[in-house]
Amino acid sequence: MSEAPKTTMTAPPSTAYKIVDVPELYRDVIARHGVPGSFVGPSEQESPWIPFGERAALRHLAFDVRRNRFSNVLWIKQAGVVGTHKHRGTVVMICLEGSARYLEYDWVAGPGDFIYETPGLVHTLVSDHPQGVKLFGWLEGPIEFFDEQGHFVESLDVWWYINHYETYCREHDIPINKQLYL
Ligand SMILES: [Fe+2]
Numbered sequence: 045m046s047e048a049p050k051t052t053m054t055a056p057p058s059t060a061y062k063i064v065d066v067p068e069l070y071r072d073v074i075a076r077h078g079v080p081g082s083f084v085g086p087s088e089q090e091s092p093w094i095p096f097g098e099r100a101a102l103r104h105l106a107f108d109v110r111r112n113r114f115s116n117v118l119w120i121k122q123a124g125v126v127g128t129h130k131h132r133g134t135v136v137m138i139c140l141e142g143s144a145r146y147l148e149y150d151w152v153a154g155p156g157d158f159i160y161e162t163p164g165l166v167h168t169l170v171s172d173h174p175q176g177v178k179l180f181g182w183l184e185g186p187i188e189f190f191d192e193q194g195h196f197v198e199s200l201d202v203w204w205y206i207n208h209y210e211t212y213c214r215e216h217d218i219p220i221n222k223q224l225y226l
Pocket of ligand 1: 129131135161167
């Protein structure tokens with residue numbers, strides 16, 4: 045058996061409770077062209093729960109128009125189905141509350157469980173939990189939705205998600221939160 049590689053770092057090297065100034069060759073370039081990170085707190089002003097059909101809602105967290113990526117929490121409020129869809133990009137999800145599964149697979153995701161979806165997958169999301177499910181996700185578009193006969197209905201990409209957010213904010217006098225736009 046080969047020996048494990050020697051690594052210097054086995055734990056974060058600083059535990060000092062202070063801001064540490066670190067070298068950065070490109071400080072000026074980053075100041076000019078870098079993109080700041082973002083933060084979205086818990087209030088409805090920062091990002092409201094927006095209905096997605098009768099029994100589900102989306103709380104938008106980020107829109108990345110360069111890469112057709114978006115982040116949100118999908119809340120299915122009671123046992124129910126979110127229709128059949130096909131992925132053209134990759135999706136990463138963590139179950140926050142309740143439970144969810146796909147009719148096509150044999151697993152059930154509960155709180156803390158990790159879900160990874162890849163281009164080409166077609167599946168039907170359901171929650172059998174009486175309180176439904178909350179799923180945090182980082183998604184890449186487009187996501188194609190189909191009706192129960194398998195007919196294509198619409199392709200959802202970052203523009204659909206931005207429009208979903210902005211339309212609701214306009215109608216409810218909620219200011220557009222710049223933090224959501226990466
Ligand atoms: Fe999916």
